[in-house]
Amino acid sequence: MIRIAAAGDIHFDRNSQGKFKPHLENLNQKADLLLLAGDLTQTGHAEEANILAKELHNSPVPVFAVLGNHDFHTDQVPEVCKILESANVNVLENKTCVVEVQKSAVGIVGLKGFGGGSTAITHTGILRGMFRCNTFEGCDINILSFGQLAKKYKISYY
Numbered sequence: 001m002i003r004i005a006a007a008g009d010i011h012f013d014r015n016s017q018g019k020f021k022p023h024l025e026n027l028n029q030k031a032d033l034l035l036l037a038g039d040l041t042q043t044g045h046a047e048e049a050n051i052l053a054k055e056l057h058n059s060p061v062p063v064f065a066v067l068g069n070h071d072f073h074t075d076q077v078p079e080v081c082k083i084l085e086s087a088n089v090n091v092l093e094n095k096t097c098v099v100e101v102q103k104s105a106v107g108i109v110g111l112k113g114f115g116g117g118s119t120a121i122t123h124t125g126i127l128r129g130m131f132r133c134n135t136f137e138g139c140d141i142n143i144l145s146f147g148q149l150a151k152k153y154k155i156s157y158y
Contacts, residue, residue, distance in 0.1 A: 001102075002032050002033075002101050002102055002104060002106065003030060003031045003032045004031060004032065004033055004034075004035060005027060005030065005031035005033070005034045005035070005061070006034070006035040006036075006037060007023070007034070007035075007036055007037070008036065008037030008038050008039060008068070009037075009038065009039045009068070010036065010039065010040055010052070011039055011040075011041065011042045011070060012040060012041050012042065012048050012049075012051055012052040013041070013042035013043070013048050013051075014045075014047055014048060014051065016048070016051055016052070017051050017054070017055075018055070019055075020052070020055045020056070021055045024055065024056070024058075024059055024060065026060075027059065027060050027061055028060035028061050031061055032061060032101045032102060033061050033062045033063070033064065033099065033101060033106070034059060034061050034062070034063045034064070035064050035065075035066075035108075036063065036064070036065040036066070036089075037065075037066055037068070038066050038067060038068025038069075038070075038071070039068035039069065039070040039071065040052055040065060040067065040068070040070075040071055040080075040084070041070055041071050041080065042070060043070060043073045043074050044070060044071045044072055044073040044074040044075070044076055044077065044080060045074050045076060046076050046079040046080060046083060049076075049079070049080040049083040049084055050083055052084070053083050053084055053086065053087035053089065054087070056084070056087050056088070056089050057087040057088060059088070062088075062090065062099060063088065063089045063090065064089075064090045064092055064097070064099075064108055064110065065084060065089050065090065065091050065092065065110070066091075066092055066093065066110040066111065067080070067081075067091070067093055077093075081093060091110075092108060092109070092110020093110060094110065094111060095109075095110055096108065096109045096110070
């Protein structure tokens with residue numbers, strides 16, 4: 001059994017230091033990987049990403065993230081991605097990856113999916129993501145991760 005923890009809308013800001021760290025303690029006893037689904041920062045500022053990166057750097061499980069609309073507010077997306085990636089966070093901004101978990105190949109598609117966006121855009125994104133999932137050759141599990149699907153500071157386990 002592959003265990004997946006997921007959270008979204010964590011909205012890290014300049015005062016968020018230490019807020020997510022308790023959720024990471026002993027996470028490897030509950031999950032094999034962590035998916036972060038959008039709105040990782042409050043305004044998309046690099047300083048906010050730095051604070052989050054410090055907390056995620058020593059995650060006991062691999063972390064995969066998708067950005068949400070808040071992460072685009074200050075037009076610092078490349079810096080935010082670079083900061084998170086330097087903390088071993090796999091930022092899947094319209095990207096795919098395959099990771100091995102418990103001897104199973106897990107395909108992950110990361111797509112930006114703004115919750116308040118156009119229904120047509122959302123449906124197009126879902127269809128595109130489903131197509132990408134179907135293109136994973138030899139994967140035992142495929143995951144489609146959109147930004148902004150989970151609740152703030154609540155980690156869901158699947």
